Amino acid sequence: MSQVKAYAAQEPAANLEPFEVKRREVKEDDIQIDIEYCGVCHSDIHTVNNDWGGSQYPVVPGHEIIGRVMQVGKNVSGFKEGDLVGVGCMVDSCQHCDSCKEGLEQYCENGVVMTYNGKDEHLGGHTFGGYSENIIVDKKFVLRMPENIDVKAAAPLLCAGITTWSPLQHWNVKKGDKVGVIGLGGLGHMGVKFAHALGAHVVMITTSPEKSKDGKELGADEVLISKDSEQMAEHRGSFDFLLNTVPVGHDVNPYLGLLKRDATMVMVGAVEPLEPMHGGALIVGRKSIAGSIIGGIKETQEMLDFCGEHNIVSDVEMIDIQNINEAYERVVSSDVKYRFVIDMKSLKEK
Amino acid sequence: MSQVKAYAAQEPAANLEPFEVKRREVKEDDIQIDIEYCGVCHSDIHTVNNDWGGSQYPVVPGHEIIGRVMQVGKNVSGFKEGDLVGVGCMVDSCQHCDSCKEGLEQYCENGVVMTYNGKDEHLGGHTFGGYSENIIVDKKFVLRMPENIDVKAAAPLLCAGITTWSPLQHWNVKKGDKVGVIGLGGLGHMGVKFAHALGAHVVMITTSPEKSKDGKELGADEVLISKDSEQMAEHRGSFDFLLNTVPVGHDVNPYLGLLKRDATMVMVGAVEPLEPMHGGALIVGRKSIAGSIIGGIKETQEMLDFCGEHNIVSDVEMIDIQNINEAYERVVSSDVKYRFVIDMKSLKEK
Numbered sequence: 001m002s003q004v005k006a007y008a009a010q011e012p013a014a015n016l017e018p019f020e021v022k023r024r025e026v027k028e029d030d031i032q033i034d035i036e037y038c039g040v041c042h043s044d045i046h047t048v049n050n051d052w053g054g055s056q057y058p059v060v061p062g063h064e065i066i067g068r069v070m071q072v073g074k075n076v077s078g079f080k081e082g083d084l085v086g087v088g089c090m091v092d093s094c095q096h097c098d099s100c101k102e103g104l105e106q107y108c109e110n111g112v113v114m115t116y117n118g119k120d121e122h123l124g125g126h127t128f129g130g131y132s133e134n135i136i137v138d139k140k141f142v143l144r145m146p147e148n149i150d151v152k153a154a155a156p157l158l159c160a161g162i163t164t165w166s167p168l169q170h171w172n173v174k175k176g177d178k179v180g181v182i183g184l185g186g187l188g189h190m191g192v193k194f195a196h197a198l199g200a201h202v203v204m205i206t207t208s209p210e211k212s213k214d215g216k217e218l219g220a221d222e223v224l225i226s227k228d229s230e231q232m233a234e235h236r237g238s239f240d241f242l243l244n245t246v247p248v249g250h251d252v253n254p255y256l257g258l259l260k261r262d263a264t265m266v267m268v269g270a271v272e273p274l275e276p277m278h279g280g281a282l283i284v285g286r287k288s289i290a291g292s293i294i295g296g297i298k299e300t301q302e303m304l305d306f307c308g309e310h311n312i313v314s315d316v317e318m319i320d321i322q323n324i325n326e327a328y329e330r331v332v333s334s335d336v337k338y339r340f341v342i343d344m345k346s347l348k349e350k
Numbered sequence: 351m352s353q354v355k356a357y358a359a360q361e362p363a364a365n366l367e368p369f370e371v372k373r374r375e376v377k378e379d380d381i382q383i384d385i386e387y388c389g390v391c392h393s394d395i396h397t398v399n400n401d402w403g404g405s406q407y408p409v410v411p412g413h414e415i416i417g418r419v420m421q422v423g424k425n426v427s428g429f430k431e432g433d434l435v436g437v438g439c440m441v442d443s444c445q446h447c448d449s450c451k452e453g454l455e456q457y458c459e460n461g462v463v464m465t466y467n468g469k470d471e472h473l474g475g476h477t478f479g480g481y482s483e484n485i486i487v488d489k490k491f492v493l494r495m496p497e498n499i500d501v502k503a504a505a506p507l508l509c510a511g512i513t514t515w516s517p518l519q520h521w522n523v524k525k526g527d528k529v530g531v532i533g534l535g536g537l538g539h540m541g542v543k544f545a546h547a548l549g550a551h552v553v554m555i556t557t558s559p560e561k562s563k564d565g566k567e568l569g570a571d572e573v574l575i576s577k578d579s580e581q582m583a584e585h586r587g588s589f590d591f592l593l594n595t596v597p598v599g600h601d602v603n604p605y606l607g608l609l610k611r612d613a614t615m616v617m618v619g620a621v622e623p624l625e626p627m628h629g630g631a632l633i634v635g636r637k638s639i640a641g642s643i644i645g646g647i648k649e650t651q652e653m654l655d656f657c658g659e660h661n662i663v664s665d666v667e668m669i670d671i672q673n674i675n676e677a678y679e680r681v682v683s684s685d686v687k688y689r690f691v692i693d694m695k696s697l698k699e700k
Contacts, residue, residue, distance in 0.1 A: 008453075015607075074618060075641045099688050104611070107634075107635060107636065109587075170636070171484035183694055237459075249518075249626070249629070261454070261457045263448060264638070266631050267632055267633060268633070269629075270628050271628075271630040271633060272626050272628065272629055272630070273626040273627065273628050273629070274626055274628070275626060276599070276623040276625060276626055277623065277627055278622065278623050278624070279599070279617050279619075279620035279621050279622055279623070279624055279641060280621040280622070280642055281641075282560065282617055282639065282641025283617060283618065283621060283641030283642060283643045284641070284643060285457060285641075285642060286457065286520070286640065286642050286643070287640065287641060288357075288638045288639065288640035289638065289639055289640075290613070290628075290631065290632055290635060290636065290638035291629060291631075291632025291633030291634070291635075291636060291637060291641075292636050293633045293634060293636070298603055
């Protein structure tokens with residue numbers, strides 16, 4: 001067991017401050033990772049604030065982790081000291097339920113272990129995330145990072161990336177499909193990049209006309225301003241797929257009207273009550289609304305490989321860990337393009 | 351053009367009274383049908399009351415029509431005088447859009463013509479339904495009825511039947527699946543019969559313990575009382591498919607909790623706003639909620655053939671047309687097992 005420098009919130013909505021976490025010994029299936037970069041996800045803030053309930057303090061957030069292998073356990077092959085690796089939202093699962101067997105550990109029927117605020121099976125208590133010097137993770141949950149992409153900007157792929165990639169794959173988005181990405185934040189900007197790279201005709205759907213230029217630069221073929229009823233009417237019934245990244249409850253009925261018959265809108269952002277949906281918005285046109293959360297380890301590796309081939313990373317703003325509380329305020333007010341990433345040297349050196 | 355005896359509402363929420371409707375001449379593609387039985391659907395009442403807006407008066411309801419061919423146009427083959435036929439919710443569609451080409455006339459992109467309160471392309475004005483002596487319908491929208499089943503009890507197959515059959519087919523419900531049918535009314539009782547006949551393990555889900563006995567007699571293997579939180583917890587995450595026939599807005603969140611990962615609940619009843627749905631109820635488990643409306647002509651014929659083979663009809667209570675207003679009151683208070691059917695002799699003879 002070792003003591004490792006970290007940043008933690010000690011109570012709901014508290015500022016994050018320096019804290020030392022315990023890390024287990026490196027066991028036979030473990031990989032110890034020296035953390036170089038860690039992305040800042042809105043979920044970090046929800047957990048710090050206990051917005052979803054169930055937060056356990058101290059909270060050490062961080063599940064978009066990039067680093068280099070420091071040490072491997074004796075059963076670990078294929079990873080060696082110095083390898084560039086990533087860890088996302090999960091660090092363990094039961095490995096024997098149907099979901100795990102299908103490579104969908106995020107839906108583990110016995111409870112996936114989240115990277116932070118999960119149940120720590122090794123030390124007891126709860127898990128501590130990536131706002132720390134290093135982390136020790138079972139080899140099955142360690143991803144190989146492509147070396148040819150901008151490493152620091154790759155951190156958000158581990159959560160924002162896979163969260164948008166997985167539904168595009170599962171609902172079989174393909175070349176020529178008309179795909180709408182609703183909301184242009186950390187998730188939305190990755191949705192636009194991926195849908196574009198997959199060959200779809202991408203429409204960025206936003207309430208904010210000022211986001212149009214950025215949307216097109218990220219890969220959108222068109223921008224649809226959802227507050228403009230004429231524009232919405234023009235696009236009515238024309239979308240093969242909608243990826244809804246809006247992070248708060250909202251009125252989904254206008255978006256359902258954009259779908260073609262038999263098409264689906266997938267929610268990846270709003271883990272809270274939506275405004276009342278009209279049954280007729282689904283019934284007329286046999287439409288679906290579904291949800292999706294992150295993605296399995298196999299699929300995450302496929303996404304990272306795809307990012308390597310297509311040179312896809314997130315648009316990020318680098319910060320030092322000492323500025324994390326200010327960064328949280330800016331995330332909450334959507335004042336970031338499009339993801340903060342912490343340079344973890346700042347934790348080790350300052 | 352001919353004048354035909356019918357029953358109509360002259361204004362919103364008015365009682366139905368005798369009325370004469372105009373029927374067009376029998377054109378070359380037409381079939382004239384002497385109506386023997388007509389089911390009473392809750393949609394009839396919604397249209398009479400203008401609950402959904404857009405009702406045009408006088409309203410002559412009725413889209414669960416069973417009768418015998420009186421006369422056929424010169425282009426009609428395969429139907430002859432005396433044949434037992436049915437007409438459901440649609441009497442025409444464009445026939446050239448993608449939906450029509452795929453046999454999904456109910457989703458016609460140029461606007462399907464409903465059996466009543468649709469746009470009458472022949473005489474102008476709006477269409478008049480089956481609460482009348484006879485009807486003239488394009489051959490493409492006339493179904494062949496199996497002669498071996500109880501004809502009068504077959505009328506509701508044309509709406510309640512296809513409305514529940516179509517989603518069971520589209521979402522591929524098969525032998526051994528655990529299927530829940532939510533709500534036991536006109537739609538629900540057909541859902542239970544069909545899911546049972548398809549070999550599913552059927553759970554009838556209802557708020558009313560007093561419906562348990564009926565549910566099992568109709569073919570349910572189990573009854574789940576949705577107000578009983580212990581029972582709901584036992585069934586959590588166990589359903590392959592849910593058919594939600596509840597005809598009014600309600601809280602769908604507890605039902606979404608019953609679904610397995612990747613499973614779908616299909617709404618067929620509630621054409622109105624639902625209570626706020628929690629995004630997390632979809633996201634955790636990659637679940638879907640979808641809608642479905644009636645079914646295409648080809649699929650309706652397949653359902654009728656299946657009913658002939660498996661001797662499936664609705665449970666009905668027969669009435670005379672003169673008692674229609676009292677029947678409407680009883681439908682609204684759910685006091686019917688499970689569908690009223692009008693014996694149309696009462697219109698012709700009294």
